[in-house]
Amino acid sequence: MQRKIIIAGGGTGGHIFPAIAIANALKKIDANTEILFVGAKGKMEMEKVPQAGYQIEGLEIAGFNRSNMLKNLLLPFKILKSLGQARSIIDRFQPHAVVGVGGYASFPMLRKAQGKGIPTLIQEQNSFAGKTNMILGKKAKKICVAYDGMEKFFPADKLVVTGNPVRGNITQSSVTKEEALQHFGLQSGKTTVFAVGGSLGAKAINEALHPLLPAFVEKDIQLIWQTGKPYFDTAKAAASAYSSHVKVFDFINLMDFAYKAADVVISRAGALAIAELCVVKKPVIFVPYPFAAEDHQTFNAQSLVMKNAALIIKNDDAAAQLGNTLFSLVQNKALLEQLEQNIGKLGNSNADMVIAKQVMTLIG
Incomplete structure (x- = not known):
């Protein structure tokens, strides 16, 4: 039948x-x-x-x-x-x-x-x-x-x-880190951060990253920044002086490339984003969207934080805390490894x- x-x-x-x-x-x-x-x-x-x-x-x-x-x-x-x-x-x-x-x-x-x-x-x-x-x-x-x-x-x-x-293109991706970095016009051997706020972008993440752009160049850290459409023009203009280290996109179709290129991810805490991050085993700083129904993004993120599988910053604290949290995490090899191992255990x-x-x- x-x-x-x-x-x-x-x-x-x-x-x-x-x-x-x-x-x-x-x-x-x-x-x-x-x-x-x-x-x-x-x-x-x-x-x-x-x-x-x-x-x-x-x-x-x-x-x-x-x-x-x-x-x-x-x-x-x-x-x-x-x-x-x-x-x-x-x-x-x-x-x-x-x-x-x-x-x-x-x-x-x-x-x-x-x-x-x-x-x-x-x-x-x-x-x-x-x-x-x-x-x-x-x-x-x-x-x-x-x-x-x-x-x-x-x-x-x-x-x-x-x-x-x-998505199958993430679970079955065979792209190498070299190819992924090349795709975004970035250099290998440098720490790379991927910031993503869901398909529409995340205002709090975007506004917190904006003043940090000079620090990425100073610290020689690369940034792949998916802004969403509403913030794209602002971010593009802000990043033009730092284009060697900061690459701005309104939407990234090849998410497997972005994950592969990244050493650390900054993300909202929607269920799909979390499922993907568990499968690709990436250390992540979550900035949950506080207006999601029943504040479910905060609950999602907390369930990983309790297993030492992620870090969390409240939406309202992003502007004040994101820079410090990110740049100290990048230097903390032991914590990076711990987050990577623990989030990987949750992948399916x-x-x-x-x-x-x-x-x-x-x-x-």
Whole structure:
């Protein structure tokens, strides 16, 4: 029989790339599996999923807006409309199972599937579960998680610890450090830092790095700086005087190159970033984004800090502390080695396949 599976969710690269990794793994198990993605109209999945070769349909749904309360007035109508759209997608596509990866489109699709008795699986990426997933978890058949201790959010008998899926171009990368440094126009034999703030950039990280640029040249340390679009022009102008040591990009597609070139990483603490850093085994300073739902980035980062696998700086302290923390870490060989070893123990390059197999068990 041909299996039909819907994968619902998105909103950020952190949800989309793992979802695509799961889809690829499902296809590896059975090439005849038909997969339909469902995302939120106007969000980045509507572009990234077709690029990966999959069909996607968009729901008219938005999340709760924490910064502009007026925008939430239409939210109940959008939710009702998206539930109707979800129902018609399910009636048309007739899936055997529905997978939720988090993000706006997860809720209406899984809610409607559960109402119709279609088995659902939740992939909860974070160490602190979101409210939506906790509601959906009551009726889900399986809940795939990346952290221990998740029974405080979900029924323990449904939990499967799988880790978070990482893009294949990172887990299977064969690029050498030499090639990676060359790609960015950097020299080998010099300490290299990679600063990344997620696909949209991170204001606090960018603003903390800006005044440190002269110090990178003085200390002969190289910087690969992914700024995101909003800060790119400012950073480019600021770095022009230090171009021998500082390379600025609004977005880096070849993340495996950036990780390979780096000796130390400065990063937000989204679930995808953490999963990737564990697989590539890089010492990292996390600056968690404090406005993520339920402050889950701080919880994610703390779970690594408690295992001596990372350092953390609060968003509001980045301007004052990032320079000192970074430059003292770079000189501390013993700490660098300890962080590298401990973060490497948490890596799971096979999570996509483990989750795909769990999906297939729902169908039989």
